Amino acid sequence: MKLTEGQYIATCKERNALAAAMNGHSAVYPQALCELKDGIAIFRRDGREVWRCNAAYAEFNFLLDRAEPAVRRFSRKTKLE
Structure with a gap:
């Protein structure tokens, strides 16, 4: 399976x-945010790059x-009052 570019939770x-x-x-370990872009996976914790x-x-x-x-998180049908 080939992943598309975007953000993932890496475990x-x-x-x-x-x-x-x-x-x-x-x-x-155990998890980090991962962004796939141009064939590179960039792992971040607390907004800082920790590995690629x-x-x-x-x-x-x-x-x-x-x-x-x-x-x-909010659908278009959500009413904001």
């Missing part, structure tokens, strides 16, 4: 922090779930 496949560190994923890698590597080594933008 490490490793079961613990030691395993993540052994694989070089400690900056992402090839998008194919990220897809293979992390569970990536599409992050919903905050704007989508």
